[in-house]
């Protein structure tokens with residue numbers, strides 16, 4: 645441990661001020677903070693809570709139902725990041741649809757789905773576009789590539805989300821946010837600064853190494869002690885104030901803001917991205933005249949409250965018993981970035 649890390653550790657362990665709640669709004673932070681043992685360092689008067697930062701976790705149940713509908717009713721090949729396959733829909737997960745004969749293909753990149761569409765011209769291929777500002781540009785790139793190749797059998801089912809309005813919906817949930825460094829690397833810091841200046845929302849941008857996380861947490865604790873709203877970029881080697889203008893331009897060229905349903909948070913106005921009219925032929929909902937499909941979450945699952953920091957995964961009655969990573973009841977137990985999965989793996993609560 646270097647000097648800077650020791651200093652940060654001492655600030656964290658030595659905090660003796662009022663009780664504070666700090667929310668990490670990033671699934672990778674959730675896991676790294678557990679894995680690196682940082683939670684064990686924090687004193688009792690510092691509570692670290694998990695927010696809605698895992699893209700799979702915040703994807704609404706109805707989206708899974710829509711994907712199953714495309715797979716089973718329209719015989720589409722569904723290409724998706726692997727985590728989504730096990731997320732329960734109202735009645736069925738994509739794994740369940742696959743057991744019924746549907747073609748569900750895990751991919752590492754949206755461009756893989758474009759390639760599959762190119763190789764199977766007799767099948768309709770749909771890519772499930774979920775995620776935040778970090779993954780949305782690659783989905784946009786795939787749509788442009790499909791158009792460039794003249795592919796008529798490729799489309800995307802969008803559930804892309806953007807963070808600014810989610811932060812606003814979470815105001816009051818915590819004393820400070822640990823902002824996701826990879827999102828700010830794309831968006832820049834203007835929104836976080838604005839939240840601080842206009843609404844008194846405090847937060848620090850954090851990277852992902854032990855040193856970066858300790859520094860960010862120590863900075864938040866030190867500034868909370870002072871009692872004034874603050875914003876600090878503790879990940880300056882990657883996050884620039886202006887973000888990534890190229891990625892932002894690409895997103896704005898292909899997609900536009902729309903209202904979006906978040907698991908647990910409900911409908912947040914202008915917190916999603918959908919394809920612009922110019923790219924409508926690649927919008928799976930329009931292409932297949934999809935009816936309105938509303939999902940119903942399992943009533944036993946408390947993912948919604950977990951994602952807002954209102955309860956801990958271990959407060960859920962089925963945590964670790966009925967609901968495990970092998971047999972997840974809710975999305976937060978599926979993804980490696982989910983809070984329930986992190987508690988299950990690292991907290992020794994089972």
Ligand code: SF4
Nearest residue numbers: 946947960967974984
């Ligand atoms: S433990 Fe399972 S059922 Fe409970 S909130 Fe987490 S994902 Fe949902």
